[in-house]
Amino acid sequence: MREHTVLRVVTKLLIAPIILFALYVQFHGDYSPGGGFQAGVVFAAAIILYALIFGLAEARRAVSPNLLRITGALGALIFAGTGVYAMLRGGNFLDYDYLAHDAIHGQHYGLLLVEFGVGLTVVSVITSIFYVFAGRGRRNDDEQPPGDAR
Amino acid sequence: MNALIDTASWILLAGGALLSVIGGIGMLRMPDFYTRMHAASVTDTGGMILMLAGLMLQAGLTLVTAKLVFVMLFLLITSPTATHALARAALEDGIEPQVDHDKR
Numbered sequence: 001m002r003e004h005t006v007l008r009v010v011t012k013l014l015i016a017p018i019i020l021f022a023l024y025v026q027f028h029g030d031y032s033p034g035g036g037f038q039a040g041v042v043f044a045a046a047i048i049l050y051a052l053i054f055g056l057a058e059a060r061r062a063v064s065p066n067l068l069r070i071t072g073a074l075g076a077l078i079f080a081g082t083g084v085y086a087m088l089r090g091g092n093f094l095d096y097d098y099l100a101h102d103a104i105h106g107q108h109y110g111l112l113l114v115e116f117g118v119g120l121t122v123v124s125v126i127t128s129i130f131y132v133f134a135g136r137g138r139r140n141d142d143e144q145p146p147g148d149a150r
Numbered sequence: 151m152n153a154l155i156d157t158a159s160w161i162l163l164a165g166g167a168l169l170s171v172i173g174g175i176g177m178l179r180m181p182d183f184y185t186r187m188h189a190a191s192v193t194d195t196g197g198m199i200l201m202l203a204g205l206m207l208q209a210g211l212t213l214v215t216a217k218l219v220f221v222m223l224f225l226l227i228t229s230p231t232a233t234h235a236l237a238r239a240a241l242e243d244g245i246e247p248q249v250d251h252d253k254r
Contacts (some may be wrong), residue, residue, distance in 0.1 A: 004238075010231045017224070 040122025075121030166200030218246035
């Protein structure tokens with residue numbers, strides 16, 4: 001991939017706007033089309049684009065699979081935790097009305113938190129799936145240089 | 151004034167649609183891979199620019215126009231890059247461009 005100058009330059013130019021757009025879709029999702037799942041997919045697409053152009057090992061160095069494992073679980077925890085917190089405040093599971101002092105703020109916070117959890121999990125899981133599929137058939141390519149004796 | 155802007159916008163939209171149709175016909179009728187790709191890029195750039203300009207005139211000076219400008223910038227960067235990658239991949243895969251003196 002060293003010689004693909006055009007692709008590398010354009011990718012460098014585009015990854016930041018793609019991530020910014022993902023964050024816009026994520027946090028503006030309660031007022032416009034969008035939400036956690038779509039934002040997560042766009043964000044994961046940025047990471048996958050990086051992996052396609054700069055190589056799987058580089059992408060694994062930038063966004064490590066272990067981190068993805070943690071954030072994937074954390075997203076689900078935020079989702080479920082929001083629901084349980086609403087239960088602790090006296091409502092049903094995921095009953096946003098009970099999250100804050102009044103129902104309107106509660107709905108707002110609940111939506112943002114739950115969508116954040118969904119987005120985090122979707123980024124992590126989609127990127128993990130890509131890593132697993134793309135890394136199939138190669139062993140430890142991020143730890144050993146090619147040609148290294150086992 | 152309003153009718154003028156509306157007319158200009160519809161002329162742009164119709165022009166963009168025409169270029170898209172031309173690109174589609176070209177993709178079906180052109181003889182080899184590279185000329186077909188060239189026809190498709192007419193849709194990518196010419197048709198896209200004219201249609202987005204028409205839509206901007208419809209939207210006026212609003213947030214929608216700002217978003218359309220960003221869409222246009224994004225497409226102007228990405229679609230030539232995609233075409234470049236496609237052509238390069240085809241060339242490396244051994245597809246030769248068909249040239250005139252091949253036929254004689």
